[in-house]
Amino acid sequence: MTTYTPRMNELNGQGETAVRETDILQTAETLRWQIGQNFHEQLMEDIYTEAARIADRAVTRAGEKPRFDMDRTIDHIVTSRVWGFPLMVLLFTVVFWLTISGANVPSGWLSYIFLDTLHPLLKEGATAIGMPWWLSGLLIDGMYLATAWVVSVMLPPMAIFFPLFTLLEDFGYLPRVAFNLDNIFRKSGAHGKQALSMMMGFGCNAAGVVATRVIDSPRERLIAIITNNFALCNGRWPTQILIASLFIGGLVPAYLAGFVSAMAVVGIAVLGVFLSFAVSWGLSRSILKGEVSTFSLELPPYRPPRIWQTIYTSVIDRTMIVLWRAITFALPAGAVIWLSANVMIGGVSIAEHLINLLNPLGLLIGLNGVILVAYIVAIPANEIVIPTVLMLTVLVTGATGVGAGAGVMFEMDGSAVRHLLDAGGWTLLTAVNLMLFSLIHNPCSTTIYTIYKETGSKKWTLIATMLPVVMGFIVTFLVAQVWRLLAG
């Protein structure tokens, strides 16, 4: 304004306009202090109120329609004090039961096709065309096998779980679950909808992290993302079940074994839920204190689920995307696993060097070098932890008659596994700590990448990755020391 005024003076020779303009500015400046402190809010509120008033006056509605009776009835049942929780537990038990028992059969088929049939065929084909052993090893034993493994373990449960979950979502039931459970989540500083992303996390953590999009409050969404890893994902269930049935089920008489080992696995899953509450509580009171937090939860009307559309979109949007990401990570991981077992330095493979290096640390926390190395190379997918552990154990113990050669992952019958692991120096403590570490360690690379995509922040990705590993080391360390003290 100051540069403008002299020109105005020249133009009209009197300077009256200029004086008037400064007057206006001065008046504005004075008024600015008089209109009150919250005038922006006040203005906004008045605009909204006026808009609502005009709409109410101008729009005639065909009689105030009461809420759809059916909706009310369903709502009053699914959120009632008596039926709310039992119904919820029942529904999710059914979903998980369908997933676990339903996935076994197709998993068996895929494993038969990809691992038992196609893999030897490919090997023979490679030999027939004169492919050098190292190339066929790297491509077929390494990259192909790891990918095939991930697909056959991962695909069936996801293809069942996601559509079922999406059906519940489409019907409108899931927001009611958030409504029922919000109080518990509120107490740990989280949002009721975290129940949904957590549930989704039991299927796949990457999908669970994507599912946090429904949480519109920034702080609670970050909490849900960071703690999603504590939902035991479907890639980790096989590890838990195998180790529990071999080591924990073996402690009790045979007729109880099934039940006890199942309880051990459920116990780990429940511990995961508990940890995610505890970590949510800690996060909301420390590093996430400054993030904005608001709450609102819409309970949309129920509608009949569109079954085919749901199945189509959930298979395409959720299953395929997650599977594709897993494959892109499993391919290089397979190569790394094969190379680490086959590239020799000073007559010893890289894997063995690493195992020897990590063994003291592993033993200190009640695990061993083999498990730690397996968890490093299996960052891309939790599904291949057990096959990698078995392969490395054979490599280290030099056991003969088992396995399929250095760098080739394999699986076998329970008693043979137990035999091999015993030879690898495993104890009950190793088994318990492996179960704990399988729950509390870094998310797989697919999930880490998804977290990065969702948060767009390196800081939160790093925290979400490192927090569980550090916790895992602390927990296994403490358990190991206390165990040894008590065991003498």
Add this chain to the structure above:
Amino acid sequence: MPDPLLSLIIAGFLAGLGAALFWPQRGLIPNWQKTRQLTNRVLGEDAIKHIHKCDMDGRRPTVESIAGALHISTNEAATLLDSLQTQNLLFMSKGEIHLTPAGRDTAMHIIRAHRLWERYLAEETGYAEADWHGQAEHFEHHLTPTQLTALEAQLNYPTHDPHGDPIPTATGELVEHGGQPLTTLPVDKPGQIVHLEDEPEVVYAQLVAEGLHIGMPIRVTEITPQRVRFWANGDEHVLAPIVAGNISVLPLPETTPIVPDSSDSLANLHPGETAEVLSISPACRGAERRRFLDLGILPGTRIIAEMRSPSGDPTAYIIRGATIALRRTQAEYIKIKRVQHAAS
């Protein structure tokens, strides 16, 4: 295998060491960082702020008062004043400390930074009210005038900080809030809270705990030397006069209040009951308030409580045809008038 007991002891020791080093605020490293930040510049700025505050309150700043306010010894305070004098930020006249125009500019900049930052914390972050002041005490020394101009634009040129203190303009102009202490408001005369003094902290914490906020309508019903009884935004409060004196109010013209005394909040509406919104409490700000407006919760809106979660909280309400669940703490922000309804 290392001895388990020994490992545990070593681990415990390491954990203790880590905590001693890194514990927020009390650990050695945060402490060391804090002392490192307490450079002469920061101390000098704090001293200038103190002198300015004394000027405003009509008190005389002394070496002792500066030492007390900055938690340093009188010797250090004297040295500090010397160096400020050589920087031409203050001068002594007849044994009294006065700010030079340059010193006043510095004071204005610091106050502007402090209040803008508090406003920022209130509007755009999730920090609790009690954390604002402490954070602003730190950031006021680290914001440049350019950053402040950008921050001011981002916040839509606010005039006041969240406690009701006016924010100085970039050119250093400062207007007073113009309120009077609550204790001087005549009984039964309507007023509005325009300022809550944020120092001393104990008193301020009490005001925050009472749920008082600037912008709230207020009416005193009883003043005795022992207590002040008043209605603010539909709730009754009783405070000691010394605490109530930290509330500044502006008298309002006599009109029917928007929020009558003993108004109910939405949180007390039982499932099946209907109510009309009177107002959203001024204590509800930022993202939270915008969300309410987005949902169409406005003065005059009809709300029906529909059902309560089996765990007791939240409650679902029917608002403009949609079913929305709100938590109890949120519903408490919404003042209502109950409506007898003949079939929704």
